[in-house]
Every structure is written in C-alpha cells, then in structure tokens.
Amino acid sequence: xxxxxxxxxxxxxxxxxxxxxxxxxxxxxxxxxxxxxxxxxxxxxxxxxxxxxxxxxxxxxxxxxxxxxxxxxxxxxxxxxxxxxxxxxxxxxxxxxxxxxxxxxxxxxxxxxxxxxxxxxxxxxxxxxxxxxxxxxxxxxxxxxxxxxxxxxxxxxxxxxxxxxxxxxxxxxxxxxxxxxxxxxxxxxxxxxxxxxxxxxxxxxxxxxxxxxxxxxxxxxxxxxxxxxxxxxxxxxxxxxxxxxxxxxxxxxxxx
Amino acid sequence: xxxxxxxxxxxxxxxxxxxxxxxxxxxxxxxxxxxxxxxxxxxxxxxxxxxxxxxxxxxxxxxxxxxxxxxxxxxxxxxxxxxxxxxxxxxxxxxxxxxxxxxxxxxxxxxxxxxxxxxxxxxxxxxxxxxxxxxxxxxxxxxxxxxxxxxxxxxxxxxxxxxxxxxxxxxxxxxxxxxxxxxxxxxxxxxxxxxxxxxxxxxxxxxxxxxxxxxxxxxxxxxxxxxxxxxxxxxxxxxxxxxxxxxxxxxxxxxx
DNA sequence: TCAGAAAGTGTCAAGTGTACACTTTTTACT
DNA sequence: AGTAAAAAGTGTACACTTGACACTTTCTGA
Numbered sequence: 001x002x003x004x005x006x007x008x009x010x011x012x013x014x015x016x017x018x019x020x021x022x023x024x025x026x027x028x029x030x031x032x033x034x035x036x037x038x039x040x041x042x043x044x045x046x047x048x049x050x051x052x053x054x055x056x057x058x059x060x061x062x063x064x065x066x067x068x069x070x071x072x073x074x075x076x077x078x079x080x081x082x083x084x085x086x087x088x089x090x091x092x093x094x095x096x097x098x099x100x101x102x103x104x105x106x107x108x109x110x111x112x113x114x115x116x117x118x119x120x121x122x123x124x125x126x127x128x129x130x131x132x133x134x135x136x137x138x139x140x141x142x143x144x145x146x147x148x149x150x151x152x153x154x155x156x157x158x159x160x161x162x163x164x165x166x167x168x169x170x171x172x173x174x175x176x177x178x179x180x181x182x183x184x185x186x187x188x189x190x191x192x193x194x195x196x197x198x199x200x201x202x203x204x205x206x207x208x209x210x211x212x213x214x215x216x217x218x219x220x221x222x223x224x225x226x227x228x229x230x231x232x233x234x235x236x237x238x239x240x241x242x243x244x245x246x247x248x249x250x251x252x253x254x255x256x
Numbered sequence: 257x258x259x260x261x262x263x264x265x266x267x268x269x270x271x272x273x274x275x276x277x278x279x280x281x282x283x284x285x286x287x288x289x290x291x292x293x294x295x296x297x298x299x300x301x302x303x304x305x306x307x308x309x310x311x312x313x314x315x316x317x318x319x320x321x322x323x324x325x326x327x328x329x330x331x332x333x334x335x336x337x338x339x340x341x342x343x344x345x346x347x348x349x350x351x352x353x354x355x356x357x358x359x360x361x362x363x364x365x366x367x368x369x370x371x372x373x374x375x376x377x378x379x380x381x382x383x384x385x386x387x388x389x390x391x392x393x394x395x396x397x398x399x400x401x402x403x404x405x406x407x408x409x410x411x412x413x414x415x416x417x418x419x420x421x422x423x424x425x426x427x428x429x430x431x432x433x434x435x436x437x438x439x440x441x442x443x444x445x446x447x448x449x450x451x452x453x454x455x456x457x458x459x460x461x462x463x464x465x466x467x468x469x470x471x472x473x474x475x476x477x478x479x480x481x482x483x484x485x486x487x488x489x490x491x492x493x494x495x496x497x498x499x500x501x502x503x504x505x506x507x508x509x510x511x512x
Numbered sequence: 513t514c515a516g517a518a519a520g521t522g523t524c525a526a527g528t529g530t531a532c533a534c535t536t537t538t539t540a541c542t
Numbered sequence: 543a544g545t546a547a548a549a550a551g552t553g554t555a556c557a558c559t560t561g562a563c564a565c566t567t568t569c570t571g572a
Contacts, residue, residue: 011267011341011367053341055343056343080339083315083339083369084315085309085314086314087312087314111309111315111369113367181551197530197532198550199532199551199552200530221538221549222548223537223538223550224536224548225549225550227550227551436519437520438519454520455522455562456560458520474519476570477517478571479517479570480519480567482518482519483519483520
C-alpha cells in the first residue's frame with residue numbers, strides 16, 4: 001500500500017455550512033458526478049465540503065481555506081464542534097468510487113475535524129460548477145444520503161447549532177447586516193423548530209441589548225413596512241463570546 | 257525522515273481528567289523523568305495522559321483505553337471537547353528530549369483530539385509509578401508548565417467544564433455515589449469560582465429533581481451529621497443528556 | 513453542661529416567563 | 543376614493559423563579 005509523503009496524510013476538515021433563505025435553513029453541499037463503468041452513467045454523490053489538512057496550516061486555517069475556496073468569503077463564523085475517527089467511517093462500498101478518484105490511499109482511515117459555519121447566504125457567490133463538481137444549497141429537511149459518515153456529522157452539527165443559538169447570540173451570522181424582527185423570529189423558529197410568541201420574542205430581544213433598532217424601514221412591501229434592526233457588535237465585545245444565560249441583569253436564557 | 261508504518265501515525269488523544277478532593281479541583285498528570293545528558297540529572301516533565309490512536313480503535317475507544325490504563329476504571333464520563341493541530345504545537349525545544357524518547361518521527365506534526373473526563377478520585381487506584389513515569393493529582397491552581405501545548409488544552413478543558421456544569425448535571429461524576437449537600441455546593445463553588453447561597457442552592461437542587469435525599473446520614477462527625485443524597489439517574493434517562501435550562505417547569509439554569 | 517462546628521430552615525421583594533387580541537400602516541384592487 | 547388584504551407593532555396580568563438575608567438544630571468532645 002502506498003503511503004503519501006505528507007506528514008499528515010490522514011487528517012481532514014469537513015465544514016457543515018448553514019445558510020438561511022426563504023424561511024428555510026439550508027446546508028451547503030458539494031455535488032459530484034462520478035462516472036460509473038457499469039452503467040456508463042454518472043452517479044451523483046453529495047458530500048460536505050472538506051479537504052485534507054496541509055502540513056503548513058493548522059485546523060482552523062484549513063477550515064477557513066475550504067470555506068474561502070467555496071464561497072470566496074473570509075472571516076466567517078466557524079466553530080469546531082467534533083472530531084470523527086471511526087476506523088470504518090470511510091470504508092463503505094458506496095464511497096469507494098469517489099475515494100479512488102481523489103485519494104492516493106483509499107484504504108487508509110481519515111480522521112476528520114468537523115466545523116459548523118454560519119453564513120449569510122446572500123453574500124455567497126457560489127463558484128460556477130465544473131461538470132463534475134458543483135456546490136448547492138440544500139434545505140435541511142431534504143438532505144439526501146451523503147458520502148462517508150457525513151449524515152452523522154451533519155446531524156451533530158444541527159444539534160450543536162440548536163444548542164448554541166439558545167446560549168449565544170450567533171443567529172445574526174445567518175442574516176444580512178440589516179434585518180427585521182420578523183426575519184429574526186423566523187430564523188429562531190426554524191432552528192428551534194417551534195413557534196415563539198411574537199410579543200415575548202420582541203421584548204426579550206430588545207431588552208437583552210443584543211440588537212439595535214435602526215430608523216430605516218422596509219420599502220416596496222404591500223403592507224406595513226417593518227423596521228430594520230442590526231446586531232449590536234459592542235455587546236459581544238463587552239461580554240466576550242461565551243455568553244450563558246443572558247438576562248436583563250446579565251444572565252441569559254433565550255427561550256425555555 | 258522515516259515514516260511510521262501505521263496508517264495513522266500522527267493522531268493522538270489527550271485526556272484532561274478532573275477529580276475533586278479536599279474541596280479542591282485536581283488534574284491527573286503524568287510526571288516523567290527524562291535523563292539530561294548535560295547535567296546528568298533528570299528533567300521532570302509533566303504532561304496530560306494521552307496516546308497515539310491505534311488503527312483498530314476509534315477516538316473514544318482510544319480515550320477510554322488511556323483512562324483505563326491509567327486508573328483501572330471503565331465507563332467513565334468522557335467528553336470530547338476540541339482537536340488541536342497547530343503545526344508548531346510539539347516543536348518547542350523544551351519538548352525535544354521527551355519526544356525523541358517516545359516517537360519514531362519527532363518532527364512530524366501530531367494532531368490531538370482532547371477529552372475532558374470527570375472521575376470520583378476516591379475510586380482511582382493510581383498504578384504504582386515506575387522510576388521514569390508516575391501519575392499525580394495536581395490542584396488546578398498549581399498546575400506547572402506542561403509539555404507541548406498541554407497548558408492550553410487544560411485551560412480550554414477547564415473553561416468547557418465551567419460551561420458544562422451550568423448546563424448539565426455532570427458535577428455528580430466527580431463525587432462518590434453518596435454525598436452531602438455541602439459536598440455538592442463546595443464542588444460547584446470550586447468549579448464556578450464563586451460563593452453560592454446555601455439556602456438557594458439547596459432549594460434549587462432539590463426542586464430540580466436531579467438529586468434524591470437518602471435516609472442515611474453521616475456518622476462520626478463532631479457536629480450535626482449531614483444527610484446523604486444521590487444523583488437521580490432516572491432524571492437523565494427521562495430527559496436525555498443534553499439538558500439545557502432545566503427549571504421546575506422543565507427549563508434549566510443552574511446559576512446566573 | 514457547655515463550647516464549637518456544621519447542618520438545616522423561611523420569607524419577602526424584584527425580576528422573568530408566558531399567555532393572550534387588537535390596532536396601525538401600507539399597497540393593491542375595484 | 544374606498545375597501546380589502548397583509549404583516550407590523552403594541553400592553554397587561556398572573557404565576558413562578560431568583561436572590562438576599564440570620565437564626566436554630568444537632569452532634570461531638572472537653
């Protein structure tokens with residue numbers, strides 16, 4: 001069996017990248033067309049974006065690089081949430097064709113460090129896909145079978161997101177700079193998968209100090225135009241990123 | 257440079273193992289004596305327990321194995337909290353002697369997956385140390401300079417512990433089966449590094465349902481004997497392990 | 513029997529969570 | 543010009559939780 005001459009041939013990063021549009025939480029996936037010798041058709045395989053870690057970079061840099069190559073964006077919210085290293089995680093038959101097409105050493109175990117990323121999908125200009133590879137936004141309840149153990153990684157990322165959003169003001173990463181209160185509530189309802197009371201939601205958000213009202217309002221809507229808000233970045237600076245149980249007195253619980 | 261013939265020569269696990277005794281939070285460290293050719297004395301180096309991941313095992317199994325070899329215990333609370341992979345993390349001069357003594361390939365980067373573990377230190381029979389290697393319980397505010405980036409890993413584990421203990425009923429992993437309310441409060445005060453009100457603490461713990469009062473009491477103490485309590489394991493079964501914001505109505509926030 | 517030590521207990525005021533329905537503002541249509 | 547449709551925006555009352563605060567009880571050992 002050939003060994004790669006990299007010092008770290010078997011460590012990768014995978015990115016679970018969430019976006020939010022049309023009141024739907026979406027996942028950024030890579031779609032690959034793998035020629036199938038038997039059928040002479042292409043097999044379509046979906047996978048999380050990821051890559052092997054280079055010798056010169058650390059794990060965060062590798063994840064940043066994957067994100068930048070895919071979306072063109074830098075300084076994106078990125079949170080490492082788990083490593084996956086089961087010896088059988090990439091040995092399933094369904095993944096063989098792809099592996100052989102990209103790896104020198106398809107039998108080797110790959111340990112992967114998984115990142116969760118939140119981006120404003122409106123900012124993303126997906127790189128135009130080649131014939132064999134393309135990035136697509138997939139609604140999270142339509143995620144198909146993915147390569148390797150990527151379904152499990154995705155499920156864990158989603159769970160991590162649900163937990164984090166109740167503890168830290170990170171939902172804003174999924175929205176544009178300016179958003180309405182309804183946008184924000186819709187985002188929270190989607191992620192937490194339940195309805196929230198409109199009046200209570202607004203009160204809590206405003207009182208918590210995490211958002212600031214702008215004087216600007218929507219234009220061109222055929223109903224009462226909503227006020228825009230923006231995330232109060234000073235809030236984070238004052239408190240650090242590890243906010244637990246913010247209440248008006250300094251403690252924080254978004255929804256019980 | 258020689259390459260190991262393992263498929264995964266460069267992935268390890270490191271365990272940050274917390275224990276609690278004499279009202280002090282302690283860390284289980286490995287102390288190694290490394291012969292120094294210049295001084296003809298031994299250099300003493302402390303490090304987190306850890307090992308390379310074997311081809312046949314997954315990451316959790318590797319961490320379990322490290323723990324079992326060190327303490328003789330199985331089924332211990334173990335939570336993966338972060339991976340560390342900076343290219344320079346093991347290249348500092350101070351670590352050279354040790355590395356050369358244990359690794360075939362001291363220049364290679366090692367990516368490590370870090371675990372936080374909580375154990376009742378009374379259950380641990382530390383394996384009798386050889387001349388060159390020995391395990392010791394170190395109070396967390398006396399932790400010396402450690403090998404590699406282990407100080408950083410420890411700091412992050414401590415931060416993760418502080419956060420987790422406010423969200424999930426995991427403090428019990430550090431206590432014996434039966435404990436007094438004062439033991440429990442002392443543990444929380446130590447980890448959170450602040451005083452808690454005795455009456456409010458008791459009320460909250462009892463009302464939350466996470467502990468059960470036993471009829472048994474202390475004997476042989478020279479003051480009013482304290483009642484024993486135990487952790488209510490059914491509580492976890494009913495709610496799953498990811499408890500956020502438990503209150504009496506089902507929500508949970510331990511302390512604001 | 514007395515002193516020392518830690519256990520154990522109750523109340524009140526302020527803050528927070530939750531449930532709940534109508535008015536306002538805008539555009540589009542006739 | 544008038545009206546309908548659509549979403550924005552607003553207040554209150556009740557129940558519960560939190561947090562501050564000090565004294566009594568129970569045991570041992572001298």
